[in-house]
Amino acid sequence: GCQASTSVTVTVNPLPTPSITGDTEICNGATTRLTASGGTSYTWSTGATTYWIDVNPTATTTYNVTVTDTKGCQASAIVTVTVNPLPTPSITGDTEICTGASTTLIASGGTAYVWNNGATEASITVSPTATTTYNVTVTDGNGCQASTSVTVTVHPLPTPSISGDIEICTGASTTLTASGGTAYVWSNGATEASITVSPTTTTTYNVTVTDGNGCQASTSVTVTVNPLPTPNITGDTEICTGSSTSLTASGGTTYVWSNGATSSSITVSPTTTTTYNVTVTDGKGCQASTSV
Numbered sequence: 001g002c003q004a005s006t007s008v009t010v011t012v013n014p015l016p017t018p019s020i021t022g023d024t025e026i027c028n029g030a031t032t033r034l035t036a037s038g039g040t041s042y043t044w045s046t047g048a049t050t051y052w053i054d055v056n057p058t059a060t061t062t063y064n065v066t067v068t069d070t071k072g073c074q075a076s077a078i079v080t081v082t083v084n085p086l087p088t089p090s091i092t093g094d095t096e097i098c099t100g101a102s103t104t105l106i107a108s109g110g111t112a113y114v115w116n117n118g119a120t121e122a123s124i125t126v127s128p129t130a131t132t133t134y135n136v137t138v139t140d141g142n143g144c145q146a147s148t149s150v151t152v153t154v155h156p157l158p159t160p161s162i163s164g165d166i167e168i169c170t171g172a173s174t175t176l177t178a179s180g181g182t183a184y185v186w187s188n189g190a191t192e193a194s195i196t197v198s199p200t201t202t203t204t205y206n207v208t209v210t211d212g213n214g215c216q217a218s219t220s221v222t223v224t225v226n227p228l229p230t231p232n233i234t235g236d237t238e239i240c241t242g243s244s245t246s247l248t249a250s251g252g253t254t255y256v257w258s259n260g261a262t263s264s265s266i267t268v269s270p271t272t273t274t275t276y277n278v279t280v281t282d283g284k285g286c287q288a289s290t291s292v
Helices: none
Strands: 019-021 025-027 032-037 041-044 052-055 061-068 074-084 090-092 096-098 103-108 112-115 123-126 132-139 145-155 161-163 167-169 174-179 183-186 194-197 203-210 216-226 232-234 245-250 254-257 265-268 277-281 287-291
Touching (some): 032 061, 090 145, 103 145, 123 132, 174 203, 174 216, 194 203, 232 287, 245 277
Parallel strands (some): 025 074, 096 145, 167 216
Antiparallel strands (some): 019 032, 032 052, 090 103, 132 145, 161 174, 174 194, 203 216, 277 287
């Protein structure tokens, strides 16, 4: 019936209070550092045993860490890292222009835009003098970024030319032939490469040439119309049988008579009434005839 007593005190240690800090929303391809606290040792669901881990998940992922304190008590915390997809940027607009022209490039796929020329609008109008690449970085509502680019090709203008006689005599025609492109529009409405014209006065003809890239350039030529010479024959036009007369032509620089003579003056002794014709050519090569 003898008794004795003793006692022991059981100390209950509180669990640690783990926490995880770091960016929990990232863009696809990015990395975030998760830092655990609240204990003295750490074990992550990835197998890491450091108090921090760098992760770059390709899809939304949950990470767990078990924290142990100095008393050996453990507790866990979790965090979900949300992975936002990158925006899909695109650029529309004419990517082939002619020298001297401009084009408007329009970016889409985000909420903010930064071009490599410094512009920050969705649309830019550019006038490059040489083939140029334009890049835009697009940012979406989650702050994720992606870039795309487009090359604007600058085609040179065609080099039009017009060949043909550009000095004619009154009443004559000339054929003007344009080159340097694939399509032609003349100031007189013609759309062929070659036109035949018979202006009555000095006239300028313009042609607009279009090449295979749709680029255009113009050139012009002036067709000078020279007046015909005014020939004249002087001399006795009435003679007696057996006599001769001297006929003198004027009004040009060279002369051809109907009897074959090529001097300005001829002496003739016709036996019957005869008509003599002379063709006169002036310094421009224009000709006219008269007779006596």
